[in-house]
Amino acid sequence: MKQDVVIRTVCRLVVPFIQLFALYVIIHGASSAGGGFQGGVIFASAFILVGIAFGIADARKRISEKMTVLFSACGLGIYAGIGILCIIFGGNFLGYSFLPLPFPVPEIRGLAAEAVEIGIGITVMAVMTSIFYDMAVDEEAA
Amino acid sequence: MIDLFTATGLVLICTLFLCLYRVIVGPGACNRLIAANTIGTKIILLLVLVGYIYGRNLFLDIALAYAMINFLATLAIAKYLEKGCIC
Numbered sequence: 001m002k003q004d005v006v007i008r009t010v011c012r013l014v015v016p017f018i019q020l021f022a023l024y025v026i027i028h029g030a031s032s033a034g035g036g037f038q039g040g041v042i043f044a045s046a047f048i049l050v051g052i053a054f055g056i057a058d059a060r061k062r063i064s065e066k067m068t069v070l071f072s073a074c075g076l077g078i079y080a081g082i083g084i085l086c087i088i089f090g091g092n093f094l095g096y097s098f099l100p101l102p103f104p105v106p107e108i109r110g111l112a113a114e115a116v117e118i119g120i121g122i123t124v125m126a127v128m129t130s131i132f133y134d135m136a137v138d139e140e141a142a
Numbered sequence: 143m144i145d146l147f148t149a150t151g152l153v154l155i156c157t158l159f160l161c162l163y164r165v166i167v168g169p170g171a172c173n174r175l176i177a178a179n180t181i182g183t184k185i186i187l188l189l190v191l192v193g194y195i196y197g198r199n200l201f202l203d204i205a206l207a208y209a210m211i212n213f214l215a216t217l218a219i220a221k222y223l224e225k226g227c228i229c
Contacts, residue, residue, distance in 0.1 A: 007217065018210050025203070033200045042207060049214050052221055052228055136228055 011053035018046040026121040027114065036117035040124025047129045056136050065133060071126035078119030082112055151191045158184045171223055175216070182212035 026039030051059035063071075083094045091098030096112035097105045144152075161184070164177040186205050193201025221228055 014210070014213070021206060021210065025207070033203050038207075042210070045211060045214050049217070052214070052217055 007053050011049055015046050015049060018049070019043060022046065026117055029117055030110065030113055036120030037124050040121040041128055043121065043125040044128030044132070048132050051132060051136065056133070060133070063129060065130060068126040068130040068133070072123045075119040075121070075123030075126065078122070079116055082116055147191055147195050151188060151195070154184055154188050154191070175219055175223070179212070179216045182208070182216070186212070
């Protein structure tokens with residue numbers, strides 16, 4: 001499929017829109033359909049599309065396996081960090097209203113929930129991409 | 143009384159079962175692949191219709207996500223049929 005012009009061009013056109021839509025799903029998740037997990041899966045599907053259309057080697061050049069490990073640890077760190085910050089400031093785990101930010105309480109809740117969703121999205125994106133890499137490598141060896 | 147959009151949805155569901163028949167008994171993998179792709183397109187239309195009938199914008203987001211993932215799935219299956227792997 002290396003020489004297929006139609007598929008390569010369509011993928012190059014579609015991938016930015018998929019990524020933009022994934023970011024929309026992550027950010028808008030609190031007030032409508034979606035959330036961190038769904039947005040992360042859609043974002044990972046953009047990388048999978050690159051891997052299918054241009055070959056796994058090209059996808060690895062854009063996000064390597066080391067980067068997927070780093071990204072998944074980063075997202076988990078954001079999630080757990082915000083939760084433990086809430087414990088440090090005297091609330092429960094992920095008890096957002098105890099965070100000392102200069103806003104009224106509902107806005108603090110919204111901001112912290114969005115930050116947690118972003119962490120979940122990064123983790124899910126990295127893990128889905130790494131699962132795709134592992135499965136593709138196994139098919140190649142067999 | 144059935145209005146225009148409900149009738150369109152019902153006709154779409156009927157034609158969807160025709161495609162499902164082709165997926166189940168269709169000779170060869172290519173017929174099945176194209177029939178499954180058509181089912182995906184019909185599902186997108188059905189989602190938009192349901193969103194219009196019930197007046198909820200939320201279904202448009204789901205239809206967009208479904209369209210993108212449907213394209214990816216068709217491409218993956220086609221590549222698997224051609225090369226035997228998705229690498």
